[in-house]
Every structure is written in C-alpha cells, then in structure tokens.
Amino acid sequence: MKEIISVALWPMEKVINQIIQSDRYVLNKLAPFAGRSLEIETRSPNFSIVVFFGFDRLSLSGMNAEALNVTPDAKVSGEAKALVNLLTKNTSQTLTNSKIAVAGDAQFIQDIFQAIQSLDIQWADHLAPFLGDTVTHETDNFVRSFSSWSQDAGKKLKRNANDYIKEEARLAPLSSDIEKFSEDLDQLRLKIDRVTAKAEYLFQRLGPVNN
Amino acid sequence: MTNNKGDQETTHFGYEEVPISEKQERVSQVFRSVASRYDIMNDVMSLGSHRLIKRFTIELSALRPGYTVLDLAGGTGDFSLRFSTLVGATGQVVLADINEAMLQIGRDRVIDAAKIGNVQFAQVNAEQLPFEDNTFDCICIAYGLRNVTDKDSALASMNRALKPGGRVLVLEFSKPKNQLVRKAYDAFSSLWPTAGKLFTGDAASYRYLVESIRMHPDQDTLLGMMENAGLVDCKYHNVMNGICAIHMGFKAP
Numbered sequence: 001m002k003e004i005i006s007v008a009l010w011p012m013e014k015v016i017n018q019i020i021q022s023d024r025y026v027l028n029k030l031a032p033f034a035g036r037s038l039e040i041e042t043r044s045p046n047f048s049i050v051v052f053f054g055f056d057r058l059s060l061s062g063m064n065a066e067a068l069n070v071t072p073d074a075k076v077s078g079e080a081k082a083l084v085n086l087l088t089k090n091t092s093q094t095l096t097n098s099k100i101a102v103a104g105d106a107q108f109i110q111d112i113f114q115a116i117q118s119l120d121i122q123w124a125d126h127l128a129p130f131l132g133d134t135v136t137h138e139t140d141n142f143v144r145s146f147s148s149w150s151q152d153a154g155k156k157l158k159r160n161a162n163d164y165i166k167e168e169a170r171l172a173p174l175s176s177d178i179e180k181f182s183e184d185l186d187q188l189r190l191k192i193d194r195v196t197a198k199a200e201y202l203f204q205r206l207g208p209v210n211n
Numbered sequence: 212m213t214n215n216k217g218d219q220e221t222t223h224f225g226y227e228e229v230p231i232s233e234k235q236e237r238v239s240q241v242f243r244s245v246a247s248r249y250d251i252m253n254d255v256m257s258l259g260s261h262r263l264i265k266r267f268t269i270e271l272s273a274l275r276p277g278y279t280v281l282d283l284a285g286g287t288g289d290f291s292l293r294f295s296t297l298v299g300a301t302g303q304v305v306l307a308d309i310n311e312a313m314l315q316i317g318r319d320r321v322i323d324a325a326k327i328g329n330v331q332f333a334q335v336n337a338e339q340l341p342f343e344d345n346t347f348d349c350i351c352i353a354y355g356l357r358n359v360t361d362k363d364s365a366l367a368s369m370n371r372a373l374k375p376g377g378r379v380l381v382l383e384f385s386k387p388k389n390q391l392v393r394k395a396y397d398a399f400s401s402l403w404p405t406a407g408k409l410f411t412g413d414a415a416s417y418r419y420l421v422e423s424i425r426m427h428p429d430q431d432t433l434l435g436m437m438e439n440a441g442l443v444d445c446k447y448h449n450v451m452n453g454i455c456a457i458h459m460g461f462k463a464p
Binding site: 003006007010034035037050052054055056057059061062063067068069070 | 263266267270271273274275276277296297299300378444448450451459461
C-alpha cells in the first residue's frame, strides 16, 4: 500500500512543484513555510501524507510521521470530504468543523490554507507540458462543462427531491406548515408564561392567609 | 563477517572466500567494469522498479532545507541529484564512493544537471569515513553496504559521522518474505549475468552482483548489526515483499 501511495504521489508532487516554480506569486506565498512540515491524515479512505515545505518546492511522503520518524509542525486529521472542503471553503469556518482535528501549530495550518485559497491556479497551463496542448484543452473543456453540468444537475436534483418529499409523498412538512407550527408554539409559550405568572401572583396572595 | 582459513582471514566475495585484503580491489574491478552502463543495467535488472524504491528511500530521508547529507557509495549520483534539490542552497550534499570510475560518472552527471554549489565529491572508504564527528544530518548508503568488506566498521563509522539525532538509511537487496516470491526472484536474478553479457559484455561482474545479494545479511540480521554499531530506534521497511529493504537508524541524541 505504501508503495502504491508513493507512486501516486510522485507525479502529483511533480505537477505541484512545476506550478510553484513557474509562478512567482505562488512561490512567494509558500516561501515563508520553508523548512516546516504538515501531516495530513484522512479517514475513509485511510491514509497519511506528510508535506515538507522547501524554499521553491514541496515534497510529499505517503508515509505517516511516525514511520518517517519526524515530528511535523502541525497535523490535520479528519474525513477526506471535510479536508477537501478546507481547500475550497472559508478556513476560519472549516477549521472549527467537528469532523476535523487539528494538532500542533494551528496558526501554521491557518496560514497554509489561507495561502492555498488565495491562489488562482490555471491548471490547464501547467498540465499542458505533460499532456500536450490539444489534450489539455479538451480536458479543461470537459472538466469545466462537467463541473457546470454537475452543479446545475445537483441544484435541480435537490429542488426536485425537496418538492417530491414535501408535496407529493408528504414525508416532510412544507415550510409554510413549519412556520405556522412555529407560530403556534410561540403563542403556546406565551400563554404558558402568562398562566405561570398568574399562578405565581395567586400563590403570593394566598401565602400570608395560610400563615 | 570474516572467517579464518589457515593463517589468512577471509571474507566472501559473492560465493567465493577471498582474503580480506583482496576483496576491496576485486569489488573495485567489478564496479570499474560496470560503471558506464550501471544505470541501464539497474533498469534491466529491476524492471524499472529501482526508481520507485529510490523515491521511497528519499521519502524516508525526510530531508529539509539546510541539511547536510552524505550519499555514501553514491555511485552515479542518482540520490545526490535529488538530495541537492531537497536541501537547497543552504544545505550540503557529499557524493562519496570508494570507486573512482563510479564517482567520475556521478560527478559528471551532477555537473551536467547544473547541481553545483551544494554538492561536494569525495573518494572514501565507508569503513573509515574521513569526516569529523557529528557532521551529517543524514547518511544514505544505497546498494553499497553489501560490497563493504567490514560492514560493522562501516556502520560504526557512519554513526560517528552523524550528528546526534541524525539518521542512517541503508537501502539494500534483501530476503523476500514470501517463499514463492523468493523463488521467482531467485529465478529472475539468475538471468542477470546473461543480461550483463548482453548489455555490457561482462557476465562475471553481474554474477558477482547476484551472489553478493544472496550473501547479504537478511533484514533482522542487518537490524542487529545497526544496533550493535550504536544506532538507536532502528527499524526497516520491506519494499516489494522484501526484495529490497530500507533500514533506518538514528544516532542517540
């Protein structure tokens, strides 16, 4: 398994380093992390990567920090999906996600993910030398149209499922029903408060008579 | 591992028992003979897998910018090229080999790759490293230890030259764990002398390589030797079921 991960990381590391070295902006963003290391441990699927930051490159290792006998500056662990979200969503929100555990220098992690989020990488430009212009162009078009289609399809699926569950199958209440139920609850709460207040008032008045 | 035969102490050279004083010269002859085609033969003998194994070893080195590394028995400079990139301008790599022909090829490759500035070259005997104590953050010896006459001295010498907390990596052919893999691998490696004859016109040198692999200590024996040399936290990673093993040990802090 270690060998397979190592093989998979090899081309990935090469592409990432190509991007870093060909873009001064990216280089400047990552340079402050030189000499530091980050362990990323995912569940489902289970595997670990240790990222070593250099001045103009990074190295990826498919073994965990214990196997490498290193102490990383920080460690992020969690479900793969939650970790992917770290790269695509607002860091300040996702780092507090209960599905992600952070150990070590949390500021370092925050800085890394903020740096990554601030990068606008043109993947097609960097993949062209490996795949050739035509293949890269077609791949880029396919990825973009697939991404657009999947987002659109996702929204439609969500809307249709929502309509079916609420309107057709009546498996979940409509929003208007929930709002009405919520209002009724508020009214009931107010009535209970009023009755409680009246009862307390009466007990106070009866108190001296009993004594 | 040495034996006494009559008055002379002997050691193994492949399957042969030779006087200790002869082994170094005979190993040198082998590597002089294969130096110019060493990389091609590595690809043929390992079916290209040596690249993956080397990558795996480099991962285990966990090098960072500024580190000082000794690439011992560094031969044609494969590791030094990669180490040089990883340690950067603030680090230092020493490409060392006992064999001048291998070192010359390694030196040419490193210079051709424009890795100048942080790579030094040294012709050294691993048993008596000519470096001050506590010099290196990492010492890597890949496919070299089995050719060293006195492996225990070499490991002790590496321990001495390491900085406290520094690591030794020993990449070497080893013993497959699975019987079936072992038999298949033995059968495959018996083809190497023929391949050697075909590609380099030299069957004898490759016969020595096969024999020396088979005579090399297994994983656990080498682990014990490293511990005896004073290295701590020693462990090994089998690669491809143990066809190769990467041993790692540290100098006590």
